[in-house]
Each structure stands twice: as C-alpha cells, then as structure tokens.
Amino acid sequence: MATLTLNNVKKSFGKTDVIHGVSIDVEDGEFIVIVGPSGCGKSTLLRMVAGLETISDGEVQIGGRRVNEEEPMARDIAMVFQNYALYPHMSVFDNMAYGLKIAKVDKAEIAERVAQAAKLLQLEPYLNRKPRELSGGQRQRVAMGRAIVRKPAVFLFDEPLSNLDAKLRVQMRLEIRALQRELGVTALYVTHDQVEAMTMADRMIVMNGGVADQIGKPLEVYANPATEFVAGFIGSPPTNFIDGALLGRNGTTRMGVRPEHMRVSDSGKLKARVTYCEALGAETLVHLACADGTLVTVRQDAAAAFPEEGAEVSLDWDISHEMNFDLSGQRV
Amino acid sequence: MSEHTGMVEKRGAGLWLTHLGLIIGVAFIFFPIWLAFVASTVTNAEIIRPPMPLWPGDQFVENYTRALTAGINAPVALMMWNSLVMAMGIALGKIAISLLSAFAIVYFKFPGRQLFFWLIFLTLMLPVEVRIVPTYEVIANFGMLNSYQGLILPLIASATATFLFRQFFMTVPDELAEAARVDGAGPMRFFFDILLPMSRTNIAALFVILFIYGWNQYLWPLLITTDPDMNTIVMGIKQMFPSGDDFAHWPTIMATSILAMVPPVIVVVGMQKLFIRGLVESEK
Amino acid sequence: MEKRVTFKGIWLPLLLVLPQILITAIFFFYPAGQAIWQSLFIPDPFGLSMQWVGLGNFEYLFSDRYYRASFVTTAVFSILVTVVSMGVALYLAILADRLIKGSGTYRTLLIWPYAVAPAVAGVLWLFMFNTRVGVVTWYLGHLGYDWNHVLNEGEAMGLVVVASAWGRISYNFLFFLAGLQAIPKSVIEAAAIDGAHFWTRFRTIVWPLLSPTTFFLLVVNIIYAFFETFGVIHTITSGGPQQATTILVYKVYSDGFVGQDLGSSAAQSVVLLFIVSILTVVQFKYIERRVHY
Numbered sequence: 001m002a003t004l005t006l007n008n009v010k011k012s013f014g015k016t017d018v019i020h021g022v023s024i025d026v027e028d029g030e031f032i033v034i035v036g037p038s039g040c041g042k043s044t045l046l047r048m049v050a051g052l053e054t055i056s057d058g059e060v061q062i063g064g065r066r067v068n069e070e071e072p073m074a075r076d077i078a079m080v081f082q083n084y085a086l087y088p089h090m091s092v093f094d095n096m097a098y099g100l101k102i103a104k105v106d107k108a109e110i111a112e113r114v115a116q117a118a119k120l121l122q123l124e125p126y127l128n129r130k131p132r133e134l135s136g137g138q139r140q141r142v143a144m145g146r147a148i149v150r151k152p153a154v155f156l157f158d159e160p161l162s163n164l165d166a167k168l169r170v171q172m173r174l175e176i177r178a179l180q181r182e183l184g185v186t187a188l189y190v191t192h193d194q195v196e197a198m199t200m201a202d203r204m205i206v207m208n209g210g211v212a213d214q215i216g217k218p219l220e221v222y223a224n225p226a227t228e229f230v231a232g233f234i235g236s237p238p239t240n241f242i243d244g245a246l247l248g249r250n251g252t253t254r255m256g257v258r259p260e261h262m263r264v265s266d267s268g269k270l271k272a273r274v275t276y277c278e279a280l281g282a283e284t285l286v287h288l289a290c291a292d293g294t295l296v297t298v299r300q301d302a303a304a305a306f307p308e309e310g311a312e313v314s315l316d317w318d319i320s321h322e323m324n325f326d327l328s329g330q331r332v
Numbered sequence: 333m334s335e336h337t338g339m340v341e342k343r344g345a346g347l348w349l350t351h352l353g354l355i356i357g358v359a360f361i362f363f364p365i366w367l368a369f370v371a372s373t374v375t376n377a378e379i380i381r382p383p384m385p386l387w388p389g390d391q392f393v394e395n396y397t398r399a400l401t402a403g404i405n406a407p408v409a410l411m412m413w414n415s416l417v418m419a420m421g422i423a424l425g426k427i428a429i430s431l432l433s434a435f436a437i438v439y440f441k442f443p444g445r446q447l448f449f450w451l452i453f454l455t456l457m458l459p460v461e462v463r464i465v466p467t468y469e470v471i472a473n474f475g476m477l478n479s480y481q482g483l484i485l486p487l488i489a490s491a492t493a494t495f496l497f498r499q500f501f502m503t504v505p506d507e508l509a510e511a512a513r514v515d516g517a518g519p520m521r522f523f524f525d526i527l528l529p530m531s532r533t534n535i536a537a538l539f540v541i542l543f544i545y546g547w548n549q550y551l552w553p554l555l556i557t558t559d560p561d562m563n564t565i566v567m568g569i570k571q572m573f574p575s576g577d578d579f580a581h582w583p584t585i586m587a588t589s590i591l592a593m594v595p596p597v598i599v600v601v602g603m604q605k606l607f608i609r610g611l612v613e614s615e616k
Numbered sequence: 617m618e619k620r621v622t623f624k625g626i627w628l629p630l631l632l633v634l635p636q637i638l639i640t641a642i643f644f645f646y647p648a649g650q651a652i653w654q655s656l657f658i659p660d661p662f663g664l665s666m667q668w669v670g671l672g673n674f675e676y677l678f679s680d681r682y683y684r685a686s687f688v689t690t691a692v693f694s695i696l697v698t699v700v701s702m703g704v705a706l707y708l709a710i711l712a713d714r715l716i717k718g719s720g721t722y723r724t725l726l727i728w729p730y731a732v733a734p735a736v737a738g739v740l741w742l743f744m745f746n747t748r749v750g751v752v753t754w755y756l757g758h759l760g761y762d763w764n765h766v767l768n769e770g771e772a773m774g775l776v777v778v779a780s781a782w783g784r785i786s787y788n789f790l791f792f793l794a795g796l797q798a799i800p801k802s803v804i805e806a807a808a809i810d811g812a813h814f815w816t817r818f819r820t821i822v823w824p825l826l827s828p829t830t831f832f833l834l835v836v837n838i839i840y841a842f843f844e845t846f847g848v849i850h851t852i853t854s855g856g857p858q859q860a861t862t863i864l865v866y867k868v869y870s871d872g873f874v875g876q877d878l879g880s881s882a883a884q885s886v887v888l889l890f891i892v893s894i895l896t897v898v899q900f901k902y903i904e905r906r907v908h909y
Binding site: 350539547601 | 619620622623625628629630633634635637639640642643644645646647648650651656704707708711712714715718721724725726727728729731732733734735736737739740741743744748749750751752753755783785786789794798805825842846847850851865868869872873878879882885888889892
C-alpha cells in the first residue's frame, strides 16, 4: 500500500506526442479512475505506470520512490488486463501462484495466499480448472486473484469489465470496489465507460486527446466540468450544448445545460420542436430539435406531462445551471 | 423425397455406388502394398517363377528375421536405427533452433532483425535437391561423410519451421507476455513457462511432418553415406538390387520395403489429427 | 505486423538466432552461393584450377540437346503426375464427401500412403511391373501385351508417373475433402431445390468454390513433381531409357555426381533455383490473395 505520484508524465512515439503531461498525487488507498474515449491515451498512461511502456518524460513515483527505470515486477504493482491474460495451459491455482513462484516465495506461503484469495473471490471450487473451463465472470475473478496474491502497493486495472455482459458488469463493478476497500490498496482503473467512472472512483481523471482535462471527485466533475469535452462525456444523456448565437448572445461561446436542468414550458429562452419522447418509467426523456438543427434532450419526472411529438414548445432553465465554454472548449 | 433432392444425400443404390467407388480407390491404394507384403512372406523361388501368389505365405518370420539381422549389404535393423536417428535429429533439431529464432524475431527488437527475417524467408525457396553438389562439398570438407551430422545438418538448414512458429507466436495475445512481465518473468522464463507449453500442439504437429520428411529422405543419404553401415533404410532398399543380371532377393527387399513404411505409417495414422493439422498449417 | 511487447536486450536475441544463422549460413547460403559461383567457371582437365567462362556454362547447357529434352520431359512428367494424382484424389474426395457416415474411415484408409517414401513407392511399383517377375507384367503378357519399361520410353514414363502420383493421392485427397467439407451444405441444398442436378451443381457451385484449393494443390503438386520424385525415378528407371525419364533434378544429380561435370551441374542448379523462385512467388501471391478472402 502506497501513494502514487505522476509528475508531468509524457509519452511520445517518435515525433507524435500521445500524452501531453499528466500530473496527479494519489493518496494511499485511493481509487482513481482514468476515463475517456478510445484513443485518448488512458491505457498508455496506465501501462507507463505498470512499466509496460517507457516514460518519455516526467516521473512516476510509487511509495515516494522513482520507478521510471524499474521493471514491472520491481514496481510492486499488479495488473488486471482487459482480456484477463490468463495463462491458458495453467490451472487457476498455477495462474495465481505463478508470480509468487518466480519471486521464490515459500511453497506453503504460496498455498496459503492463493487459498485466501480464492476464498475472498469464491474461486475455491475451481482451483484445479483451466481458464477455458470457466465462465467470463470467473475468469475475471481469477485475474483479480492473480493481482491480489501479490499483495502489491498498487492495483492497475485496464478495462477489466469490458468483456462481460451488462448485468455481470454491474455486479463485478461492486465487487471490485468492495474488494479494493477491504484490502485498502491504492488502485488505478482505466475505463471508457463513464458510468463505471462515476460509480467506482474516489477521484477520476478525464482524459481527452492525451490531456487530463479534469481531475476530481465524480460529483464535482459532474457538477462543475472544466471543459466542454468533460461536460459532454460525463453524464448520460449528455449535456445539451447551444450556440451563443442561437440565444442572441456572443457567438464565440457555447452554453451547456444538463438535461435534468432543462424543462419544457410555454414560455422560455429557446423555441424547439418535439421529435419524440422516451418514457422510461421513472423518468421521461423528451428529445427536441432547435431552429438551427441542434438536438436537445430534456429529462423530466415521469409524473410530469409530456408534450406531443411535433409540438412547438419553449425550453427554459435557471441561469445558475448554465455552463459557458469558449471556442477552445474551456470553461469561462 | 423427390429424386433430385435425394442427390444431396445419397441413399439406396446411390449410396452403395459411392461406397463401391471408394472401395475401388482404397484397393488401388492398397494393392502395391499388399503385393509387397505377400512377397515378404514367400520364398524367392515362388516369386521368380511368375505369377507370384497373391496370398501370404509362411515365410514371414524367416524373411523378416533375415532382413533385420543380416540384410543384403547391412542389417536392416541397423539401417532403421540410422533412419530413426536421422528423422529424430531433423525433427527435433529443426524444431529447437526454429523455436529459439522465432522467439527472438517476434519478441525482441535487435539490429539486423529484418535482414535475418528475410534471409530466413529466402531459405523457404530452395530444397536441398537444388544445391546438392556444393552442399556435398561442404560436408566432405568438414569430414562429415558417413556421419549423422552430415545426414542431419543440411536438412535442418531451412526455415519453414521458423516461419510457422513465427506465425503462431504472432497470434499469442500480447497481454500474456505483459502479464508474465508483471509477474516478474524474464524473457527465457516466459519462453519456457508460457510460450513453449502453449505451442505444444503446434510442436507435435510439426514433429509428425518433419519426422516423415526426415525418414523418407532419399537423395541426400544416397550421396553422403557410402558406408553400408550408415545407410538409411529408404535409400538402402535400392542398394539391395544386384547390379547386372542377377536375380534380386525379392522377399528380403520387400520385407525391407514394408519395414521402411511401418514407422512413418504408424506416426501418420496414430497421430492423424495432429498430422492433418500440421499439414494444413504448414501449407498456409 | 508487430508485437506490442518486446523484451529488452540485444545479446540474448542474437544468441537465440545464432544456431539457425550458423547452420543456414554454412549449409545453405554458402552452398547456394557456391552453386552460382561455380556456374560461371569450368575446371581445367586436371581439376587444378577454375577458368572463368561467364555465362558460357549456360550457353553450353541450353545448346545441349539432352538438357533441352529434359525440360520437355520434366514438363510432361509434372503435368501428368499433377493431373493423375489430383484427378483421382478429387474423385475420391467427392465420393467421401457424399457420405454422411464413414468418410472418416475412408480418410484413415486413404491418408497413409502419404507416409510412404517416394523411393519406396518406386520399389513397390517396380516390383509389380518388373519385366521378369512383375505380377502385372505377367498378366499383361497373358493378355498379349508385352510390357517392357526398360526399353520402351512411353511405358517408362507411364510407370514413374503412376508411382509418383500414387503416393501423392492421399495428400490431395485430404485437401480436397477439407475443401469440399468447408462448402456450406445449405448452398448445395439451395441449388438442389432450384432443380440443379449433381453435375450442374458440381460445375456451377462446387468447382468454383473449390478453386482456391485446386489452385493451391496445383502449385504444390508441381513443386512435388519437380523435386521430390527423385527417389521414384532413381529406383525405377535411373532416368532411362535413353534419358526418357531424366527430369531436371535427376540431371543435376547424374551430371554432377555420376558425370562429374561440376560446371554444368552448378549451372543446372542455378536454373532450377530460378524455377523454384518463380513457383514460390506464384505460391505466395496466391496465398496473399487467399488471406483477403
């Protein structure tokens, strides 16, 4: 268990910069989620911490110690891969024990640690099976087990749930979080799924094009996005963006309002036509098109009446919920 | 079912015709071998007064014992041993050096890697038959005539196996090597603990193909084994024919032919699945 | 294609490729280079020195009636071997493919001649057609046909073709059967429902879908006939009668080792090398195409 520090970490392949300098101090036991669309550099960042990619510039410290030049093994980390990367010819037990065997840990000790992890992950009945004889969720647990037995200072997760079906994903999300709390190990978790990021993170790093757009607690990031990208990426349905010009304001700004902060009313700030309504039970999503074609979504309580499709209505919101961005996407 | 959809699944008379056709094919394939087997169980006198019998005789034990222990120029048992050493040497040797170099090309970046890869690729093109004279000279200069090294080494010098292993290693997910690194395994540890066990079926399939390739070599042993005690069985058969007009001792020759077939046939039939897989993959 | 993971180090990988480099350099590149080099020289009558003749060996080679004849022989031989072995194999594969049960058994019965060495196949067929003791010869004689491949050039060619094709049927059968079984049954059934009879179905659906396999086998069989049939020829005819069965590979051997004409043999090696290169390029072109399917 340890702190993790990234100090202006950069990565370039040849002349192309893919990570433009990311800095964060992760506290001991903290769960950090790196979230962003594919190609934003989130996996590369994680792999640099793991020691699977070289660090072009900047510094990574684990437990206060610079590890840039260390082999993955020497960094005191453990990693869970997207496709689990279980050794197909080894039993579940051997998969979990492999790293310990290499570290020449005493046999009895290995058996005990694997047994503990297996118990924690409910894998005891499967210890002698090969990975191909396990379900997706079980394989996922073995991959976790392999990380746990090492007793690392930092857990690294590279989109560990993306190969599972939706239901299992929700369940494993909770399990991983519970496990990490119980073990108290610092964790770095990469995902492209903003729901995972919101629900699991103590703090999250929202990556966009190799830049950490925002680092903060999920609800803070949600409530107070630093850039247009973050406002659009975090939250579902996404934030509505309206050109300043459409509102008769300065055309060089864009204004964002979250769907739950907008309402359909008889008189308001903006005219729009209802395209269709989705009644989801607890809430209803009203989709509308503005005069310039901008699409807008309003999230309203299921109890509220919703307009007919094709109806011309007005949209209204509180000024306090407005988020304004300049042309470069920065919050103003 | 109407007649023309019935053509998709043959039944009745059609089914029997299909079987008949296949049985004729099988008979055509088997007949020469059957004849050889019969000839290996009768006396030479029965053969040189044609027509020879078409049903086995009672000389099985005598003929095979004679062939194995005495042969004509050298005991066939010895020739079989030579063939076995050669086939195993080629199969295991080629697999070993190919595994190592394929591992190096796929998992390392080192100076000359591309060049090395293309040199290997070039060797895929040239069977030993094309370069026999100079290769013979090399072997002669090394003093390797009539030696196992001389039989084996030139036939290992092609890169088919390297190429196959390279193809296979490319399909192994990157994450496995990364997981091994995170687990603290160095390159050779990864090679022996993970890559090698994962390649088991490929190795076995290739072994079958290479064993047969080695066992069935003819031209090369013919050139470099002048000492009958170093003859392999496949090339040794031809040496059993007398020069001039003498009658060949057919029962011994045919017993030797049968003995020459037995090991590779056992390998092919016994490891049919691996063999077919090896064949299909090595031709991809 | 590249692996994302590469281990560090320069000496270790070089050490790993060293055995292959050494063996390939000594037993492959050096001899191949020698063949090319030697093809440009002729030794003096005492074998003491080599005289540079440039392309003289090649000119001499192609002005040699026997060498040119060997090209024709090789072409005829290869085409016959390929056609016979592929034809029989395709016929058997079509039959086996029509069986719902038992095609596995036939496969087992048919594959194992693959394991029989060409030289052994040669001995088996030589035995059947031996002019003095051969069973087939004897029965043919009774039917009034006087078989003598030792004297008759056509019969000699026929015998080496059949013996070479015989051992190759298994291989072709395996690939044809796999190719046929890979054709979705629903396609054939759809055609049957459209009223296509067996022959129409074969011509319009099966054959076109099988063409990648056929083309692949064509190349592979020609390569086989060129290089791997040495054993058959050597055991049955030793290239005779009157060089009627002297294919190119056999000629490299007989001129180089029996005739001791190193310059000519080396030049022949280079010609063969050229032919193999073309065949290999054709093969790889085709494989590349198949990957895109």
